[in-house]
Amino acid sequence: MLKKTVSLIILFFAGLSTVLAQNCNIDNLLPRPDKIVMGNANSSFELNAETNIVYDWNKKDLTPAVKELDRIAVEIFGKKMKKNTKAHGANNVIFKYNSSLADEGYILEFTPENILISSKTGAGAFYAVQTLKQIIPVQAYETPIDLKKLTFPTMKISDNPHFAYRGFMLDCSRHFWDVKTIKKVLDILAMHKMNRFHWHLTEDQGWRIEIKKYPLLTKIGSKREQTTTGRNEGMDGIPYGGYYSQSDIKEIVRYAQERFITIIPEIEIPGHSLGALSAYPWLGCEGTAGNYKTWPNWGVSNQIACAGRESTFKFWEDVLGEVIRLFPSEYIHIGGDEAPRDMWKSCPDCQKRIKENGLNNEAELQSYVNNRIEKFLNDRGRKLIGWDEILEGGVSQSATIMSWRGADGGIAAAKKSNYAIMSPDSHCYLNFYQTTDRPDELLCIGGYTPLRKAYSLDPYDKLSKDEQKYIMGVQANLWTEYISTPMQLEYMLLPRLSAIAEIGWCNPSPEEKDIEGFIGRAKELSRYYCAFGWNFGRHFYEDGVQIGW
Numbered sequence: 001m002l003k004k005t006v007s008l009i010i011l012f013f014a015g016l017s018t019v020l021a022q023n024c025n026i027d028n029l030l031p032r033p034d035k036i037v038m039g040n041a042n043s044s045f046e047l048n049a050e051t052n053i054v055y056d057w058n059k060k061d062l063t064p065a066v067k068e069l070d071r072i073a074v075e076i077f078g079k080k081m082k083k084n085t086k087a088h089g090a091n092n093v094i095f096k097y098n099s100s101l102a103d104e105g106y107i108l109e110f111t112p113e114n115i116l117i118s119s120k121t122g123a124g125a126f127y128a129v130q131t132l133k134q135i136i137p138v139q140a141y142e143t144p145i146d147l148k149k150l151t152f153p154t155m156k157i158s159d160n161p162h163f164a165y166r167g168f169m170l171d172c173s174r175h176f177w178d179v180k181t182i183k184k185v186l187d188i189l190a191m192h193k194m195n196r197f198h199w200h201l202t203e204d205q206g207w208r209i210e211i212k213k214y215p216l217l218t219k220i221g222s223k224r225e226q227t228t229t230g231r232n233e234g235m236d237g238i239p240y241g242g243y244y245s246q247s248d249i250k251e252i253v254r255y256a257q258e259r260f261i262t263i264i265p266e267i268e269i270p271g272h273s274l275g276a277l278s279a280y281p282w283l284g285c286e287g288t289a290g291n292y293k294t295w296p297n298w299g300v301s302n303q304i305a306c307a308g309r310e311s312t313f314k315f316w317e318d319v320l321g322e323v324i325r326l327f328p329s330e331y332i333h334i335g336g337d338e339a340p341r342d343m344w345k346s347c348p349d350c351q352k353r354i355k356e357n358g359l360n361n362e363a364e365l366q367s368y369v370n371n372r373i374e375k376f377l378n379d380r381g382r383k384l385i386g387w388d389e390i391l392e393g394g395v396s397q398s399a400t401i402m403s404w405r406g407a408d409g410g411i412a413a414a415k416k417s418n419y420a421i422m423s424p425d426s427h428c429y430l431n432f433y434q435t436t437d438r439p440d441e442l443l444c445i446g447g448y449t450p451l452r453k454a455y456s457l458d459p460y461d462k463l464s465k466d467e468q469k470y471i472m473g474v475q476a477n478l479w480t481e482y483i484s485t486p487m488q489l490e491y492m493l494l495p496r497l498s499a500i501a502e503i504g505w506c507n508p509s510p511e512e513k514d515i516e517g518f519i520g521r522a523k524e525l526s527r528y529y530c531a532f533g534w535n536f537g538r539h540f541y542e543d544g545v546q547i548g549w
């Protein structure tokens, strides 16, 4: 009887490894790699608990790829892989340097003896491992058992991204997301080969970044007495707050760096500033009541920082000085959106500034602010990004525009040779509804962006070949007025992030787009989301043949 049971177990594991080989996820990779060439149908490579990693230990930027491979091995085989600097025989994952590849590109090759990963950079090696992670059948992550081996057909994958900028923005001010949640978001971005995390840190509803020179920003500005309910219908009466200490930020920046994600911090200037104004009322204009409160409502407050007084510029520069020391990113985002300039109209200081500088109106005063802040950043080796409103009073040639009110801002920027990131609300706002099946949905900000709409984004629409050069990439955004739990955050983020990720990595032309094929791959990818414990929306076929998972 015992013998029979053992034979059955052996048969079961043998069967499992065959199943796993058959189920290698090659056709459903998302983002889709540039090129896959299959090898001899009768040859294969077997990955198992004894496979070694071979790499040059002096190449520090390979560490993230090696660590990621180890995380996969622990998940599947229950232990890390052995490491060598040279291959001794077969059964290795070998990292190789290849100077002829693009910056984030890679070649991932399965031979009968080894897996070979070639890249010019650590990022390329990391993305090769991400591809490998998805080729591994999802059952391997779902069934954590020992004795597993994975058999891959021989093949060669050559890949590299279309856009250098593949971003995601998270609003951490309307609702605050703890360090653990931010790390989970970074893991999700890494799996989608996204490389920018735009961190929205300051708002009317809360200031979320510790600034040593201005401690009241977090002591007062990070808290609100209560939060509105519904669509600004009532108040919940519950105090709300939270902020990232500088040590939290350093930890998160490091975590992101290990996934080749650059964090772009956003400090809103000059609007969306009630968090700061509540802490330091002297930042406000003359003639305002000065009795500012971190806002419990959603919407756009008409309060704004005063652009007439030097003390405001000193504040902005002090804050950005600390921000620059925390974030190595070349780009710093200064917001600039939805800044009602009415307070400036009646403020003697702002009007004096307008007159003294020969400005024509308040829009030009906002440009004056942007130009001074940009110079401050440039003098310190950094560059400015702002939402598309910064175009309104004229913008410097070196500023980068983030187009959100549709694509018009990005198009206007590219036409005047300013770099732009395409993030139109119509396709990239993941806080919009993803389904028309509303009774089961939690209240959303509004809008309607199903998965197929997100995938239909064409960042080059209406641009000539020459103008297209100024589109640095694409970005998905998640504003969190109506999103208050990590479960809900993930539900809104996935699977639509995969659409923007695929546009960022592959950017298929409108003729090349295979929408049904993409949706099928996104659905397959969602099995990995399940295996990794990530929540997601099940509305793959909205507007199509079938609603639901």
Ligand code: ACM
Pocket: 337, 338, 387, 404
């Ligand atoms: C924005 O959605 N206000 C950039």
Ligand code: ZN
Pocket: 284, 285, 286, 305, 306, 307, 308, 309, 343, 344, 347, 348, 349, 350
């Ligand atoms: Zn003023």
